[in-house]
Amino acid sequence: MARSGLGAFLRSRRERITPADVGLPAGRRRRTPGLRREEVAQLAFISTEYYTRLEQARGPSPSREVLAGLARALRLSDAERDHLYHLAGVPPAPPPGPQREVRPSILDLVRRLPLAAATVNSAIYEVLAWNDLAAALMEDFSAVPPRDRNLARRAFLGPHPDGRRLYGVSDAEEFAHSVAVGLRAATARYPDSPEVAGLVDELRAGSDAFAGLWAAGEVDAPRILRKTFPHPLVGPVTVNCDVLDIADRDQHVVIYTADPGSSSEEALRLLSVVGTQRIDVIG
Structure with a gap:
């Protein structure tokens, strides 16, 4: 597991997503770009403490279920999802189903x-x-x-x-x-x-x-x-x-x-x- 790489990747993906992208209100006192850590944790159905430790390269190796939740929460593409799994030291899971969105x-x-x-x-x-x-x-x-x-x-x-x-x-x-x-x-x-x-x-x-x-x-x-x-x-x-x-x-x-x-x-x-x-x- 590449802890530092995983933490940096999660942070970069979190910062590129706006609250509106995931149906959350922006609020008035948002000083950092993208989502807050607690918002990602909520969307991925994990604790804020656990997610924070992952970003800070202090957390244990996440399970497939956790990685799948993070991929959904962060709106990762197929290539990004596979990269996330590799950083976590887990073989990428097969895609969930056929893609229907046409470019x-x-x-x-x-x-x-x-x-x-x-x-x-x-x-x-x-x-x-x-x-x-x-x-x-x-x-x-x-x-x-x-x-x-x-x-x-x-x-x-x-x-x-x-x-x-x-x-x-x-x-x-x-x-x-x-x-x-x-x-x-x-x-x-x-x-x-x-x-x-x-x-x-x-x-x-x-x-x-x-x-x-x-x-x-x-x-x-x-x-x-x-x-x-x-x-x-x-x-x-x-x-x-x-x-x-x-x-x-x-x-x-x-x-x-x-x-x-x-x-x-x-x-x-x-x-x-x-x-x-x-x-x-x-x-």
Whole structure:
């Protein structure tokens, strides 16, 4: 345990947080930057005396529970949390669950993509963000509850409102295989996440197909590079499928583009207009 390093790190993280960041009143007689020691201790559910000793490099090695409480109280990023554990001489705990917050720059990127349908998906296949063309090609994700935006559930449990499972895509079988492999990897990265375990249990209980894929124990899946959406308005739309990994968030940007000059490119162009008109009418 690096006591002096741990104390200095805790102090630096404490001083950068304002009371408003954690829902506390600022008060009139606040002479030091950031939070007070007693405020951090309260948020971490430990005694002020114990926290003070940690900052002054006099405290005993904190437990995992204490470190987890400090990480929450100090609003640490994943990298900062791992650094805190290393300073305390404890192997970093696995992250509590998949990250759902999408970076603003990624949201801006998705919105700016020309003639491309794009979504941002979590590690467990939740559609977290999308652009207008993705909504026109697949469905209006804003019109369904967040729970129903999960593509794993779409693939194995829930048909689309018009009766097509997973939008009728041509690669439904390959995608189902990749979902099983992806969720197996997610259970390894988030072993303590009730969300990940709950989703896997739900799919195993509700889908014989998923239960069979899960029992097979495969950890590799073919890369899906091209697929066709049978769109009810513009007909078949064949697109290239590229996936960009956002490593620090464990998220994926999925981008669908059509070959230049193809009928599918013209279909996407038409959908971009139809989607815009639809949004304008609703607004």
